[in-house]
Amino acid sequence: MGANSAAFAQSLQTWIGAGPLWLWALVSAAAVIFLLALPFGGLATYAERKISADFQDRIGPNRVGPWGLFQIFADLVKMLAKEDFIPKGADRFLFNLAPALVVIGACGAFAVLPLGRQLIGADVNIGILYLFAITTVIAPGLLLGSWGSQNKWSLLGGMRAAAQIVSYEIPVALSILPVVLISGTLQVGLIVDQQGWSWASSAAGTPHFWNLFHNPFCFLSAFLLFVGGLAETNRIPFDLPEAESELVSGFNTEFSGIRFGLYALGEFCDVFVMSAMVTALYLGGWQIPFITLEQFLFPIPSGLIALIQFTVFLLKTLFLVFVVMWLRWTLPRLRVDQLMGLCWKGLVPLALFCVFGTAVWMWVFGGRSIAQLIAGFGG
Amino acid sequence: MREYVEMATGLHGYLTVGAILLTLGIVGVLSRKNTIGILLGVELMLNAAAINFVAFSKYRAAAIDGQVAALFIILIAAAEAAVALAIILRFYRLKQTVDSDEANLLRN
Amino acid sequence: MSAGLKLVLLGAQALTVVSAILVAFHPNILYASVSLLATFAGVAVLFVYAGADFLAGVQVVVYVGGVTILILFAVMLTQWLYEMRLRDVGVKLLMPCILGVLFFSSLFKVLGGLAAWVLARPPEGLEKFAALPKTEPIGEALLGAYLLPFEAVTVLLLGALVGAVWLARPK
Numbered sequence: 001m002g003a004n005s006a007a008f009a010q011s012l013q014t015w016i017g018a019g020p021l022w023l024w025a026l027v028s029a030a031a032v033i034f035l036l037a038l039p040f041g042g043l044a045t046y047a048e049r050k051i052s053a054d055f056q057d058r059i060g061p062n063r064v065g066p067w068g069l070f071q072i073f074a075d076l077v078k079m080l081a082k083e084d085f086i087p088k089g090a091d092r093f094l095f096n097l098a099p100a101l102v103v104i105g106a107c108g109a110f111a112v113l114p115l116g117r118q119l120i121g122a123d124v125n126i127g128i129l130y131l132f133a134i135t136t137v138i139a140p141g142l143l144l145g146s147w148g149s150q151n152k153w154s155l156l157g158g159m160r161a162a163a164q165i166v167s168y169e170i171p172v173a174l175s176i177l178p179v180v181l182i183s184g185t186l187q188v189g190l191i192v193d194q195q196g197w198s199w200a201s202s203a204a205g206t207p208h209f210w211n212l213f214h215n216p217f218c219f220l221s222a223f224l225l226f227v228g229g230l231a232e233t234n235r236i237p238f239d240l241p242e243a244e245s246e247l248v249s250g251f252n253t254e255f256s257g258i259r260f261g262l263y264a265l266g267e268f269c270d271v272f273v274m275s276a277m278v279t280a281l282y283l284g285g286w287q288i289p290f291i292t293l294e295q296f297l298f299p300i301p302s303g304l305i306a307l308i309q310f311t312v313f314l315l316k317t318l319f320l321v322f323v324v325m326w327l328r329w330t331l332p333r334l335r336v337d338q339l340m341g342l343c344w345k346g347l348v349p350l351a352l353f354c355v356f357g358t359a360v361w362m363w364v365f366g367g368r369s370i371a372q373l374i375a376g377f378g379g
Numbered sequence: 380m381r382e383y384v385e386m387a388t389g390l391h392g393y394l395t396v397g398a399i400l401l402t403l404g405i406v407g408v409l410s411r412k413n414t415i416g417i418l419l420g421v422e423l424m425l426n427a428a429a430i431n432f433v434a435f436s437k438y439r440a441a442a443i444d445g446q447v448a449a450l451f452i453i454l455i456a457a458a459e460a461a462v463a464l465a466i467i468l469r470f471y472r473l474k475q476t477v478d479s480d481e482a483n484l485l486r487n
Numbered sequence: 488m489s490a491g492l493k494l495v496l497l498g499a500q501a502l503t504v505v506s507a508i509l510v511a512f513h514p515n516i517l518y519a520s521v522s523l524l525a526t527f528a529g530v531a532v533l534f535v536y537a538g539a540d541f542l543a544g545v546q547v548v549v550y551v552g553g554v555t556i557l558i559l560f561a562v563m564l565t566q567w568l569y570e571m572r573l574r575d576v577g578v579k580l581l582m583p584c585i586l587g588v589l590f591f592s593s594l595f596k597v598l599g600g601l602a603a604w605v606l607a608r609p610p611e612g613l614e615k616f617a618a619l620p621k622t623e624p625i626g627e628a629l630l631g632a633y634l635l636p637f638e639a640v641t642v643l644l645l646g647a648l649v650g651a652v653w654l655a656r657p658k
Contacts, residue, residue, distance in 0.1 A: 022491065093518075094521070097521070124540065125540060125620030125622060126540050126541055126543075126544045126620070126622060129541065129544035129545075129548070130544055132548060133544045133547035133548045133551075134547070136547065136548055136551060136552025136553075137547070137551060137552065139552055139556055140524060140551070140552075140555050140556060140559065143556065143559050143560075143563075144521065144559070147559075147563055155563065159560065159563065162556055162559075162560070166552070166553065166556055169552065186622055384493060384497070387497060387500070388488065388493050388496050388497065388536075389606070390605060390606055391599070391602050392496070392497075392500060393533065393537065394598040394599075394601075394602055395595070395598070396500050396503055396504060396533065398591060398594045398598055399504050399507065399591065400503070400504075400507050400526075401594070402587045402590055402591040402594070403507045403508060403511040403587070404507075404511070405583070405586070405587060405590065406511050406512075406583045406584060406587040407510060407511035409582070409583035409586065410511075410512075410579060410580050410583040410584075411511075413516050415516055415520075415558065415561055415562055415565070416516055416519060418558065419510050419511075419519055419520065419523050419558070420510070420511065422523060422550075422554065422558075423507055423510055423511070423523070423526065426526065426527070426530050426550075429530070429542075429546075430530060430534075433533075433534055433537045433539045433542065434537055435605070436537075436539070437537045437538050437539075437613075437616070437617060438605055438606065438609075438610075438613070439610060440610060441610040441611065441612050441613050441615075441616040441617075442616070443624040443625055443628050444628070446539045446541075446542050446621060446625060447628045447629065447633050449534075449539070449542055450542060450545060450625065450629075451636060451640055453542075453545055453546060453549050453550065454549070454640050454644065455640065455643065456550075456554070457549050457553055457554055458643055458644050458646075458647035458648075459647070460554045460557055460558070461557060461647055461651040462647050462650055462651050462654070464557050464558065464560075464651070464655075465650070465651040465652075465654035465655040466654060467561055467565070468561060468564065468565070468654070468655050469654050469655065471564070471565045472658075476565075477565045
């Protein structure tokens with residue numbers, strides 16, 4: 001349907017017009033990591049502190065630079081300048097490997113995020129499966145880091161973290177399935193495309209074409225995906241592995257300086273990836289209500305289209321990240337048995353029910369959404 | 380030299396890697412005392428078989444059957460690893476060790 | 488295939504082989520498990536090159552994210568944290584190694600002949616097959632020609648799930 005979403009590298013090559021493709025592939029990979037993932041990680045630490053301050057009726061960092069923005073750089077310099085401390089008896093190899101695995105898992109997922117129709121790093125056919133697979137690499141990272149610390153409490157935190165991540169992968173995978181059922185593809189670019197104007201026979205890319213409102217089972221599974229994503233990234237109310245008041249700092253007790261910075265970066269990037277996943281699958285990714293940019297009143301240059309689509313995607317994702325941070329200061333922490341009970345006795349049956357319900361809906365109504373049914377009702 | 384690279388990136392390469400993994404799996408199973416180490420060897424062998432299936436699926440059949448077989452291998456290997464590790468944990472509770480030499484309760 | 492792609496494939500093969508050697512021979516069982524993780528990752532890359540993209544995703548999800556965690560949990564629950572009593576040197580290493588060398592050389596010869604035979608008769612549609620995404624054909628095969636094995640595997644997984652939980656239950 002229409003032009004397929006082009007890879008980021010190909011778009012760069014088209015816009016700038018020169019250079020071999022492999023060079024633009026490297027540039028696009030570097031751009032996504034160094035201009036999106038890493039700055040987001042840094043800004044997220046600042047935003048978290050400011051937002052939590054706002055929720056707690058205080059001010060937050062405001063001394064270093066305008067509105068305390070340079071706090072990020074101050075923290076970075078502090079982390080880099082700290083002594084590279086490995087506890088005596090700790091396993092040096094595992095200590096170095098663990099943060100690397102976490103960052104690989106979190107940043108590797110950026111390759112398939114649909115930043116814009118022409119801006120997907122690699123629109124592979126197994127897009128969603130790749131995203132899911134690369135974020136599972138984080139779990140061994142946490143586990144190995146906790147063992148490498150040679151610390152009973154770290155080990156306890158790490159084992160809880162690994163058990164939590166592995167358990168909550170199931171509701172996450174099951175919540176992705178309704179979208180795959182509706183779209184008939186694992187390709188992220190196509191999934192987002194199908195949530196907009198181009199796929200409807202009339203009306204615009206308004207919210208009622210998002211997968212969120214396709215059928216009631218999808219609505220429920222979007223929330224299940226969000227909750228599962230919260231648990232995958234060890235955010236409150238699921239942050240028992242890092243429980244500040246219980247296990248000192250859980251699995252990252254012994255990590256200091258830049259190693260801890262890498263863990264925090266990995267966690268924030270994972271939050272971004274999970275929010276981006278919910279945005280792309282359920283909230284229509286880069287689709288803007290009432291507008292399809294390719295067929296607007298007057299022709300818009302494709303670079304500007306890409307920029308607008310990227311901004312829309314970013315706004316939707318950042319809203320979800322804000323909700324994640326909001327929940328941190330709203331909900332109490334779940335105990336480990338409550339956490340596991342919620343997953344296995346609550347989310348998994350609900351997610352299975354949603355998959356089954358979506359399948360039945362697709363069969364009964366021939367794949368039409370609620371909006372399409374209502375639209376076709378009168379005629 | 381060029382033809383070696385051609386072979387290594389073609390069917391020969393896949394089969395050689397599969398054969399190496401299979402041999403190392405067998406050596407691991409035979410030489411390790413730790414039962415978890417034996418399980419590691421078994422996982423290597425299963426991966427080798429999967430590589431072989433996928434390689435022949437591409438070069439001989441140009442059909443999907445080899446990949447379906449490899450998919451089944453992955454599924455069954457996961458189930459088998461879960462059960463094997465449960466057995467190992469049970470054994471550890473009994474003997475406080477995972478040394479395979481200690482698994483001699485049925486002897487004599 | 489361009490030179491860069493070939494280089495990546497050779498690198499992945501080297502990673503797989505070196506990690507497998509560590510898995511088989513490293514005395515520290517935890518390092519052996521971590522090497523197994525690297526082996527799984529290398530095998531996933533090999534799957535991608537063989538045109539099995541869906542299978543590569545499943546390999547990472549099931550093996551790297553699942554079996555590795557299982558094995559690491561088992562290692563951490565059965566070894567002592569502080570007195571890393573992880574030495575597992577196979578004193579009887581000589582016989583398995585000789586056996587392995589013999590086995591590998593005969594396997595190599597057989598497979599070499601087989602590979603030459605297969606390559607001499609390329610199947611039709613090789614290029615088209617290698618370029619297709621494989622998710623849909625696998626799905627159709629699982630629910631079509633391979634429906635019985637598929638259902639049998641689901642029963643097997645259920646049995647393994649129940650059995651593992653029962654075996655590992657607390658006293």
